[in-house]
Amino acid sequence: MCMSSLAEQILARVLALQVRLYACQARLAAVTDAEALHDLRIALRQLRSLLRPLRGLPSVDALEQGAAVLGRLSGPLRDREVLIGELQRLGLPHLAPLDAAQHAAGYAAIASSRELAELLLLLDAWPTNWRQAAAQGQLRGMDKRIRRRLRRQQRHLAAALRDPAHDRHRLRLLIKRVRYAAETYPAHGGLGKAAYARLKRAQSELGDWHDHLQWLAQSEASEALKPCSGHWLQAQAMAERRADEALLALYVDFPVER
Structure with a gap:
């Protein structure tokens, strides 16, 4: 087949x-x-x-x-980068937590890591496994599977947006998944340019809020970073307000299904 x-x-996209x-x-190895x-x-x-909507198909889960x-x-x-x-800005x-030599060592460690080596081995085997799955008819209905799973992601986001006790961390994750899925499968997600732009803005604002939250936590644990805490506290409050405004703007794009 x-x-x-x-x-x-x-x-082709996996190979690229x-x-x-x-x-x-x-x-990374050569810095x-x-x-x-x-x-x-x-x-x-x-x-x-690319792989998340394909979960359950042969060789997908291990690669993801x-x-x-x-x-x-x-x-x-x-995160340290x-x-x-931010400190340079x-x-x-x-006040940087790592010097150039430590950064280089970190890059080299990732380049030579077992985790990267194992992922590359899985990718080497992917074309054969994928073609075999197609030949055995195991990829039938993939188009419907992708549409169904992208729609499910959007429903989860719509419900989370309207949850009075919503968690911005979870919303950030859901928005990233919906946005990247729409970017990866533009013909399957059913989202227009305006909705995509609002997702991108919400992700950016939530990312800014999340970064400042992390930096504030580090400034509480590090004497070296304490001079930044006042600035970061103000910036975090502003980022939170912008994030909430961006989340409200998403309501029109992700209505609750009846």
Whole structure:
């Protein structure tokens, strides 16, 4: 059995992401630029967004889990990169928690990590597994599966937006999933440009709020960062207000289904 057009597209996108991950690994190992870790994490996010609606299909779950594990491993170092960028913006680069040598060591550790090696092995096996699944008829109904799962994500977001005790952390996660799914499968999500723009704004505002919340927690535990706490407290309150405004704007795009 030949693969459907959609199955072919998914295979091609996974292969393209594999190439990007190999390139990011080389950049991290050689410490060639400051964007290598960020680019690695974007590739992981795009891979997971591609795979999440396909859960349960052959070879999908292990690959998505491998990407999630590597994402968790690389998260703390990326958080420190973002903090360092904020300290530089404030004119306080000397308060950075890591020096250049420590950063380089962190990059090298990720490049040579077991988690990245295992993910790349899974990606090496992906084309054969995917083609076999198609030949055995296991990819039938994939189009409907994607539409159904993207719609379910949107329903969860609609309910969470209207929950009086809503958790901004959970809303941030739901918005990221809905936005990235719409970005990955634009023909399946049913969202227009305006809705996508409002999702992007809400994610950005919630991300700003989340960053300041993290930095404030670190300033409470670190004497070196205490000079920043007053500024961050004010900025966090402003970010929270902007985030709530952006969340309210999403109501029109994600109504509660009757």
